[in-house]
Amino acid sequence: MDNINNVTVTSCENSKFLKPKRIHYQQNGVNKIWDAMTVHDGVAILLFNTTRNVLIFVRQFRPAIYINSVKTEIKDGIETVDTNLYPGSLGMTIELCAGIIDKNKPVPEIAKEEILEECGYEVPLENLRKITTCRNGVGTTGGLLHLYYAEVTDDMKVGAGGGLITEGEMISVVEMSVDEGRKLMFDETVNRVHGLIFAIYWFLDNIWKNGN
Numbered sequence: 001m002d003n004i005n006n007v008t009v010t011s012c013e014n015s016k017f018l019k020p021k022r023i024h025y026q027q028n029g030v031n032k033i034w035d036a037m038t039v040h041d042g043v044a045i046l047l048f049n050t051t052r053n054v055l056i057f058v059r060q061f062r063p064a065i066y067i068n069s070v071k072t073e074i075k076d077g078i079e080t081v082d083t084n085l086y087p088g089s090l091g092m093t094i095e096l097c098a099g100i101i102d103k104n105k106p107v108p109e110i111a112k113e114e115i116l117e118e119c120g121y122e123v124p125l126e127n128l129r130k131i132t133t134c135r136n137g138v139g140t141t142g143g144l145l146h147l148y149y150a151e152v153t154d155d156m157k158v159g160a161g162g163g164l165i166t167e168g169e170m171i172s173v174v175e176m177s178v179d180e181g182r183k184l185m186f187d188e189t190v191n192r193v194h195g196l197i198f199a200i201y202w203f204l205d206n207i208w209k210n211g212n
């Protein structure tokens, strides 16, 4: 379990990853405003290892989830979080292998790179099957999420995964049986997002029909 401490919060300026905007517009003659962010689109991949019939996910600490799970306090003029009261486990997720689309490359190629970086599998491009593309959020972010499915085998495992050390990524690979994946969809003790839940549903409906 990751040890999270020394948490402070400041305002976010000149982010490479998100741009907060206030949108002013007129809808059916009514003047309105909405606060939103422009963000990178993303790609997420449900991985299934057919050698051992396990679903493959990643576990990592997500600051955005953590900060929405805690109460901050001002100490000596600085916004802080008491990590004794609010342990880092509050921000741990189980997710699909995923990445932001911040390179000028076809989406499947970015997906292939993320699978290698995060999970350690060298997957042929032809193994990537598109599930669908949908929106990531409607209130504050509205970027696209491209969802893929890929079958992998133990032979394709060429590394440990875990993310790029150069980017400070600390990711663990999590393997689950199909039954464990089915339970994960409704396990509210785990931080998970709708893309993960939908991808498992899709898998059960399209790949694991009749218990395979």
Ligand SMILES: Nc1ncnc2c1ncn2[C@@H]1O[C@H](COP(=O)(O)OP(=O)(O)O[C@H]2O[C@H](CO)[C@@H](O)[C@H](O)[C@H]2O)[C@@H](O)[C@H]1O
Pocket: 017, 018, 041, 042, 043, 044, 098, 099, 100, 101, 145, 167, 168, 169
């Ligand atoms: N907001 C941010 N602040 C600081 N550093 C950041 C950042 N976003 C990305 N980074 C940096 O960029 C690195 C690469 O990110 P990735 O492309 O692996 O996307 P990630 O797995 O974070 O998921 C991403 O893409 C998936 C698929 O869209 C989304 O579900 C998920 O919310 C999104 O974080 C991160 O390790 C981090 O160093």
